[in-house]
Amino acid sequence: MRVLVVRHTPYAGDEPAKKAKACLDADMIREYTSIQRSDTARKASSKGRNLWMVFVADRKGVTRLYGVYLHDGTTKTAVMESLPEDFPAEAAPCPEDTIYTLDDTDVILDYVDRLRINWNGRPYLRKAETNTFEVEAIDVRGSVPFPGFDDIHLTRDELAGMYANPGRYESWRSAMAAVQAVYVIACTACGRLYVGSATGAENLWQRWGDYAASGDGSADNRDLARHVAEHPDHLAKFQYSVLQAFAPGTDPNLVVAAERRFKLCLDSVNNGMNANY
Ligand SMILES: [Zn+2]
Numbered sequence: 001m002r003v004l005v006v007r008h009t010p011y012a013g014d015e016p017a018k019k020a021k022a023c024l025d026a027d028m029i030r031e032y033t034s035i036q037r038s039d040t041a042r043k044a045s046s047k048g049r050n051l052w053m054v055f056v057a058d059r060k061g062v063t064r065l066y067g068v069y070l071h072d073g074t075t076k077t078a079v080m081e082s083l084p085e086d087f088p089a090e091a092a093p094c095p096e097d098t099i100y101t102l103d104d105t106d107v108i109l110d111y112v113d114r115l116r117i118n119w120n121g122r123p124y125l126r127k128a129e130t131n132t133f134e135v136e137a138i139d140v141r142g143s144v145p146f147p148g149f150d151d152i153h154l155t156r157d158e159l160a161g162m163y164a165n166p167g168r169y170e171s172w173r174s175a176m177a178a179v180q181a182v183y184v185i186a187c188t189a190c191g192r193l194y195v196g197s198a199t200g201a202e203n204l205w206q207r208w209g210d211y212a213a214s215g216d217g218s219a220d221n222r223d224l225a226r227h228v229a230e231h232p233d234h235l236a237k238f239q240y241s242v243l244q245a246f247a248p249g250t251d252p253n254l255v256v257a258a259e260r261r262f263k264l265c266l267d268s269v270n271n272g273m274n275a276n277y
Contacts, residue, residue: 002044003128004071006033007055007063007119016124020056022088029054029066031083034102035093038125045100048073052102053128055117062136065115069102076101114139146171149181149245156217156238163212176205180246180255182262183208187227187273189237193266194224194273197259199252208240223275 008029010021023032033054036042044050049072056066076082078097080089093099118134144162146169154162162169181204185194198207210219217235218225228235243262246255260277268274 003051009057011059019091063119070105074101140167149242154240177202182243182259186239189234193268
């Protein structure tokens with residue numbers, strides 16, 4: 001079975017893009033793809049069944065697998081009546097077009113929404129057998145969106161889960177590795193706080209990764225380690241939050257000054273888990 005590879009560019013700004021955008025918004029990319037006047041599609045169809053891999057480029061030009069359809073070799077007359085009633089009028093077929101019957105298939109369904117390729121400026125419909133496309137990435141399904149620094153309140157289990165499945169937390173990683181930060185670890189079992197700062201390589205991502213990896217939750221901080229040694233059941237109740245994130249390039253001295261201010265505000269030396277200012 002031959003494979004045809006198609007790419008639509010709904011955000012390219014030209015006339016075909018407007019049609020593709022209307023069909024994308026109407027959830028009719030399959031129907032839009034079925035309308036063709038390409039010789040490549042006609043020749044492939046004349047030889048029987050084909051698999052159509054349909055890619056859509058997003059606003060940034062990232063080309064991602066949108067759907068995979070089976071063409072059984074049959075076609076329809078290119079008129080609006082051959083399309084669903086609510087098919088966008090601006091994408092209506094011309095008399096020179098053919099409508100190819102495209103049916104759902106579960107072939108390589110697992111890669112839909114995940115496979116990203118480099119289209120490299122080639123025409124929008126290609127035969128796979130004579131083209132090579134570089135795979136840019138196969139994204140992990142079920143990735144967790146980064147909520148913003150104000151909304152991070154991770155339990156100990158969530159922290160461990162994040163570093164155990166970093167592929168699902170790629171957006172967290174890039175955000176957390178980019179910024180210096182002052183953070184607070186709250187022992188929700190007893191209310192004690194630990195304020196810390198992250199300014200090294202990979203910043204907050206690195207620092208919290210150390211906490212996730214350390215069995216006593218201390219990342220070699222003796223005061224945290226002592227608290228967990230005295231109250232082993234409290235570690236599971238630790239909560240990790242960001243107090244303040246700093247733009248990349250901020251003078252680390254400002255971050256350390258903010259850390260000290262938060263320790264004073266929260267009294268985390270006298271009544272918490274910090275040893276000193
Ligand atoms: Zn505690």
